[in-house]
Amino acid sequence: MAGGSGIHEAPIPGNLRHVPAFAPPLLLYLVKQVELAARARLDDIFRPIGLTALQYTALTVLERHENLSSAQLARKSFVTAQSMADMIAALEARGLIERHRDHSDRRRLVVALTAKGRALLDRYHDEVCALEEGMLAGLSEPERTALRGALNACHANLASRPDKAVAPPPRTHSSGG
Secondary structure, three states: OOOOOOOOOOOOOOOOOOOOOOOOOOHHHHHHHHHHHHHHHHHHHHHHHOOOHHHHHHHHHHHHOOOEOHHHHHHHHOOOHHHHHHHHHHHHHOOOEEEEEOOOOOOOEEEEEOHHHHHHHHHHHHHHHHHHHHHOOOOOHHHHHHHHHHHHHHHHHHHOOOOOOOOOOOOOOOOOO
8 A cells, every 4th residue: 555545556568658748659659640731731632533552552653763663662662562452453444554464574564654654643633733832841952851851751761771770678577466
């Protein structure tokens, strides 16, 4: 009992710590919040034409990288191979992408943007740029450049060492209780 109050206090394991309410959130949390907000806004833009933010992302990846395999497109679009297979089928059915044999390796099937897919990206370019501009409102050009550089560095740090995940601190077990 603590201080005669009649309240039993359980021991707190050594690996738990109290985070004050005024402590800033982890940057990982903030980056995820930005990603979720951006995805929701992109979904709002593309919902009227039956396109998702993830499908839009895949189209923009193909705009920058022609003739990707399904696996490459999945990695660059942040989805699983199975999700990408379904997405490719849906986008191909709409005429936004096409699959064909790689010209340099006929055994390899690749995915490419069609003229209709490029036209769709062109049609929504200004609206997507306005969304990004709104996200960056209040940041100066040097701050925007610094943010882009910092995010690219963070991505490179994580992407270059996928097998070197940071291990959590060792658990300590309390023997009392």
